[in-house]
Amino acid sequence: MLGLPANETRFLADAEQIAAAIPDGALVALPPDYSMPAMAVVRALIRRRARGLRLLGVPVLGLCADLLIGAGCVAEVESSAVSLGEAGPAPRFTEAAEKGLVRVRDSTCPMVHSALQAAEKGVPFMPLSGVIGSDLLARRADWKVIEDPFGADRLVVARAITPEVALFHARWADAAGNVWVGRRRELATIAHASRACYVTFEERRERDMLEDELLAPGVISSVYVTAAAPAPRGAWPLGVPDCYAMDDAHLARYAQAARTQEGFRRYLDEFVLNAVAA
């Protein structure tokens, strides 16, 4: 297994520069809608006409995946689910999956976490209980049933997943390149497990956050952060806790518009291709 880099964080100008750094075809780990997806970068990826991306939902996906799929940026989705939550099904994902326009690798939440935790620890696989008897197993060559070496039970093991890119938004970045995500620790997991980690942030802090006992537990150390760029309201229309709330009305509007390819195109024209953010 190849080693992962110890980074010295680069600061980039904006979300466009991060989108330019993410290569076509990359395996990109993304968080759920409640966990600060880097929406400004998602829009920039669509503007730069990214192609062949493979998305990994940690452990599920929402709006960011639906936008990228609808815009033709995605070849494959591995996730435990893709949905817009209260706004309903993810319409572009649903249609693309039904028409076979994207490959879907169905997973289940704790298996995604386990496979990433294996990568975090640098071990080849991680066991999980349950799952045996689910039809998910037959579709996953990277999951195997083993016998517990210390007992008689059967267990599933997931091969480690090392994403090429982790991408998310953070509340703060400091001058050292540390980023603060608070309790959203699945972001730490994908940052730890991935070869490269790109982060947009709301605001810059000068003081090293790892020197602050109250902030440090919510920090992802710069050792994991390849590059960071400012993006005020960069998670919009999703939320950043205590900063701005998820824009439910906008999500409902998207869910309605994206029911058809034409409606989705109009949405892209208005909110992605010709506009930066609200």
Next chain:
Amino acid sequence: MSYAPEELLACAIARMVEGAAHAAVGAASPIPAAGCLLARARDGARPRVSLLHRRRGNPFSEGSRELFDLAGQGRIDVFFLGGAQIDGEANINLVEAGGRRFPGSFGSAFMYFAAKRTILFREEHTRRVLVPRVEFVSAPGCPAPQVPRRGGPQALLTGRALFAWDADRRRFRLQSVHPGHSAEEVREHTGFDYDAPAAVPVTPEPSAEELALLRGPVAALVAENYPGFARRVWG
């Protein structure tokens, strides 16, 4: 006293989770959330209710894996699962049916084994949903040899009826039909076979006390996390 169908279902859930130590509620489940919060409001303390998608004051500080780690250790007593299809052996399908794609299995393939008991919940009660055999097993209802399983199905609650799960017979048993529905209607709209007593009881209606709690403290908490649902049911 008049009540919404969602309020009847929340009360049915509250009765099932009464006395549990820890109930967890996953994605897009406002009625199970309301039911658990109602049980807690009635008791004053139990169950601890962990709403996975709580926007503020989320119960987990180790990210979304913490729910599964808690369940893996046996710290979750009650969990809820739904299904695009549910069959008579309590298998659930959240992936695909009849050429249609659904969101996906979420944590079901693990939680169905790890939580001490699981309440299956789906408002739509039709032969499209309640099928003889699911087309895809996201999570199996019955135990398999050499596969450790702490829990399994406890009940199936729909918009028409409540079924209890009989683990020995591996079959559902009709426990009650909701007011305004009949045992014949339930049989007609259920695609799998199940047991039923000669006289099927009616699901109890919400009491004035339950409705007051639902429309007061419970609605306020549900609205924070499911604003659309709260507006629809409680205005």
